[in-house]
Amino acid sequence: MYTQGLDSPGREALHASSPDTAALEARFQARVDADEKIEPKDWMPEGYRQTLIRQISQHAHSEVVGMLPEGNWITRAPTLRRKAVLIAKVQDEGGHGMYLYSAAETLGISRDQMMAQLLSGAAKYSSIFNYPTPTWADVGAIGWLVDGAAIMNQIPICRCSYGPYARAMVRICREESFHQRQGFEIMMTLARGTPEQRRMAQDALNRWWWPALMMFGPSDAESRHTAQSMRWKIKRFTNDELRQQFVDITVPQARFLGLEIPDPHLRWDEASQHYVFGPIDWAEFQQVLKGNGPCNRERLEARRRAYEQGRWVREAALAHAEKQRQRAAQAA
């Protein structure tokens, strides 16, 4: 799915530049400007490394926590087909988390460190996963809107200056398209169903629309890291540009479904050739980021429980591997 952590406050380790580092930094920036990719062992400014570690790990955490709201429906999917699809999708999210942890590890942080940051609450993940999924229509809305917003955000990252992140993103984007289409298909089925199913679809859209717009992060005016991230080509478009693009392509899709976007201010603007939409409730966004969303506690609790309950498996597997090694050594 997606991270919005790009803009959340983090420790910026920009060192005071000595003449040496200034030369290295200039050379680094020249490489980035020339669209060269930066690879793991290359020299890079500490701020670049820290920004990437923060962004990639938050992105990975988002994928892993993102398995929870949808996983909620695996046992209750309405048909075997839907159930098989949902299992595959949730497994993909886990896989995306693994690609991303693997990319972040090339920057010198360990998997365990990242896991510790997630479980302690020090690391953030996308605010969207702190909303509940009370009905089956939510599975459709997540695929359509949340994965749709994710794709919008992630496609430019395929051209990110950091090689391992860009490569992970290419794999993810390829897989994400199935997620969005299966979500839209669920919405379409509901929208063409009974009046009650229609109501369910509309209700899901009502609840997910605004949180989906918040996924693009704070408005450009509030965004602290955008300028630097764009200079480093970690980011290619601003939050507001991507949000606008998302609204522009999604409104006609909602219209096709015969559903109404829950925004009384929404209108087409002929002059700019864009949809104009109403104000976003940033107070709600801040509350969810701070840990006070509807499901923050439940999500972290689920991750902690999984970590604790998996401990004996991790230890037993290591012990078994060690025993096998010793046996092989003795036999030799």
Next chain:
Amino acid sequence: MNEKEWPLFEVFVRSRSGLEHKHVGSVHAADARMAIEHARDVYTRRQEGVSIWVVRSSDITASDPAEADAFFEPARDKVYRHPTFYSIPDEVKNL
């Protein structure tokens, strides 16, 4: 969280017969056998491979990017290793 971390393995996948194995990423696993299974689940969910190699990341020795210029310098002035270095008249065929 001071337990021992599962070691890291680099993963190489052959996408189909006739092509070489290519690096795709890494996985953590208790041993090589498990690394192969994890690599299958993480990197070949859509039939992206017919063969997988894994190798402990700590067993890889890599050239130093900081010395790349000097290290690869010997090849730089040997343009005569390329066929285009030699000018042959157009009327000579099959060369």
